[in-house]
Amino acid sequence: MGSLNPTAIKRWIALEMKRLREAAGHDRTAAAERIGKATTVIAHIETSRNLPAPADLEVLLDFYGVPERAQFFRDLTKRAKRGRDWWIKFDHGVFDWFNLYLGLETGAARIRTVDLVVLPGLFQTRDYARAIMRAGRRWDSESELDTMIDLRMARQEILDRPEDAPKIWSILDESVLRRQAGGPEVMRDQLQHLVELTERPNIDIQVLPFTAGAHGASDGMFVLLDYPPEFGGDPGTVYVENRREGLYYEDKEDLIRFRNTFERLQAQAEHPGRTRDFLQKLSRELYEH
Missing domain, CATH: 1.10.260.40 (lambda repressor-like DNA-binding domains)
Known part of the structure; x- marks a missing residue:
């Protein structure tokens, strides 16, 4: 634990x-x-x-x-x-509803994500995060924005835990990879970072290509969180975020619906073994001249 x-x-x-x-x-x-x-x-x-x-x-x-x-x-x-939650030093800028998510993400044994609009925070480079966050809201100061970017980068430390790094399975819509957040150079570096992430044994990434057609996932994103065996009986959590709030679902029927949706998208998306080639090809297509 x-x-x-x-x-x-x-x-x-x-x-x-x-x-x-x-x-x-x-x-x-x-x-x-x-x-x-x-x-x-x-x-x-x-x-x-x-x-x-x-x-x-x-x-x-x-x-x-x-x-x-x-x-x-x-x-x-x-x-x-x-104990002391690690993100307490960033707390002045964190929405109350996001505090719970930070705790659950840090403690999760398995994290499965579906992202149809932007990349998940755990995969973002600093420059990509800056572009996304600057476009997403009005900041009182550059310092406030920098603090929230630091928080997003600090979240990624869970990927490097030596003994209990969570298992990550991410499904990304192709549009997320083609949208030039921050411009061509930022996206080229971001795609290369994703290629490097695919080499990690605890990370699987699937691209949901345009050719997959309609997929039935109308939410812009959702995250499925499962916890270590020590938390026996825990049903897991689904987290959905919109511009106003974060929503948490833990009822059995809700969890089943989201898990079924995830499994359908897994079947429609490119196999994880082909993700690396897909990302490299896309990078050459869009950003190399």
């Missing part, structure tokens, strides 16, 4: 405490009565707003029929309290 951070731990504790309560057949009112507190206390635990107090944790786990898990949960809550 070395890569897991306080945000990811709090989320898992919340999900698991809710799952255990429901499996035991209790509602929030009954759980709150057992610890002698307001129902809002249980709600705050189950939405990851607050960590459970040690004494409440003991009583609740016994009430849910799993007293043997108390030590494990105590250790996790201590770790969440001691």
Whole structure:
């Protein structure tokens, strides 16, 4: 659990405490009565707003029929309290709804992405990121923009973790690769960076070519996140972002829909083994004269 951070731990504790309560057949009112507190206390635990107090944790786990898990949960809550999310130094410029995503991405064991408009942040070069972010919104200062670019580059450090780097599978629409964000030189360097990423054993990239025709994925992007075995029972998360907010889906039916869409796109896209050749050919076609 070395890569897991306080945000990811709090989320898992919340999900698991809710799952255990429901499996035991209790509602929030009954759980709150057992610890002698307001129902809002249980709600705050189950939405990851607050960590459970040690004494409440003991009583609740016994009430849910799993007293043997108390030590494990105590250790996790201590770790969440001691830990510090790495992006805290960038926090003044991060949207509240994105904080959770940063925690989940850092703690994920597998990340699958579909991107139809721009490249995923984990793959962007600095110059490409600058072009995309400058076009996406009005910044109060160049310093603010630089800070957010630094954050995006810092996120990519998970790709270099020596022991538990996540497995990445990315599906990119061909239009993303042809759109000259930042101009020809920026895109040439960006395509070369993608070629280098295809050489990593933990990264698979597929291009969804124009010739694939209609694909039925109307969202501009979505990310499927799966977590390490230590977080047993975690259903995973789908993250979808638009201009106003980030949306998180964790219901079973929603997860199935997005996973099915991903699998359909996998079948339509170029095989990962041919991605490198596709990217190199595209780079020569567009940017070499």
